[in-house]
Amino acid sequence: MHASATSAVDTASLMPQHADFSDWPNSREWLAHLIHFATVSRDSNLALIHCLRDALEVAGVSAEIIHDDGGDKANLLAVIGPDVEGGVVLSGHTDVVPVEGQAWDSDPFTLREADGRLYGRGSSDMKGFIACCMAAVPALVSAARDGKLERPVIFAFSYDEEIGCLGAPRMIARLRDRLPRPAVVLVGEPTLMSVVDAHKGITVIRTTVTGKPSHSSQVNLGVSAIHLAARMVTFIEDRMQARIDCGHLDERFEVPHASLHVGRIEGGTAVNITAGQCIFDWELRHLPGEDVEAMLAEIDAYAERLLVPYRERAPEVAIHSERTVETVPALGQGERDPAIHLCQRLLGEARASQAVTYATEAGQFQREGWPTVVCGPGSISVAHQANEYIDIRQLAACDRFLAQLVREQQTS
Secondary structure, eight states, X not given: OOBOTTSOOOOGGGSOXXXXXXXXXXXXXXXXXXXXXXXXXXXXXXXXXXXXHHHHHHTTOOEEEEEXXXXXXXXXXXXXXXXXXXXXXXXXXXXXXXXXXXXXXXXXXXXXXXXXXXXXXXXXXXXXXXXXXXXXXXHHHHHXXXXXXXXXXXXXXXXXXXXXXXXXXXXXXXXXXXXXXXXXXXXXXXXTTOOEEEEOEEEEEEEEEXXXXXXXXXXGXXXXXXXXXXXXXXXXXXXXXXXXXXXXXXXXXXXXXOEEEEEEEEEOSOTTBOOSEEEXXXXXXXXXXXXXXXXXXXXXXXXXXXXXXXXXXXXXOEEEEEEEEEEEOOBSSSOOHHHHHHHHHHHTSOOOOEEESSOOTHHHHHTTTOOEXXXXXXXXXXXXXXXXXXXXXXXXXXXXXXXXXXXXTTOO
């Protein structure tokens, strides 16, 4: 059985018994334990957060838990090293996506090893990175105790990234207001240990169209919400094409333009009744530097123009849009060079940075003015999929990356 979101936390098997950390778990052992917690976004992540806090406290590291408004979920912040500016934030999310409807070959919440791969929900996205961070604790604590760690390393582990990057802003605000300014933020989403310095942002919107029902034989007496919604959907797609035609492109991205996409629609009651309501859900994935508010205002303005001819006979008609996920900022406009150069040194090679189409919490960190990149073990291609896995070599590469970070933080 895997650990439920509210089950009691048993970290005894992970707790070191010796002051020299000789029995501290390695990254694979940490990953097995973390996957055991079924931290699907709809459920609490507190059991996992408490596990991490308890382990860190045994290691002599004080960790702060930052709850959501309901108290069922939490972020974790922990600082290892001196209380000075210039530290490195290692950030990851603790939640995972559901497994229902997926054909797994084994229990998704029990780590399984086969053919050099470690299978389990969250193995790649992104408990593998958190496992490597926890495995690095002994080296970090030892360096700090010896007075060799000149700049701190900060763990920042969030909740609800998978449903809109909801937890990170509260954690980032605490980091900004109470801790010395970091020099760099590294978000450990799966990039196969490549450096990603740009990604799109995302806004998710629900539009509710209110019409006026009538018998379909007398369509002149009614206003179909479905017909109005259809015009809105077409206009939304047309705005995407207009941006392409005007050259609003960034060729670094696989899809080099902002994407506007309607993914779900429902409305009406019967084929012989003009629809009184139609609802559709859509998203905007914008490029770094694009004005999201202006893009959305253009669509709202069209909705107002669309309603004008109908309001005299049907004053109740309306089109109302609301964000179901607040805008997650893109990554790529602020200062990134310090973070890029640090990753290149840690990786031991000056490989070029990349841009990706998916969104992460990195843009939220960068919005505070902190140089931020994405770099972590595992592949995004297996994230959210049945039989999600991380290659054992990827864990090892991240272990080496963090070991080099410990050495880097000990030098001026």
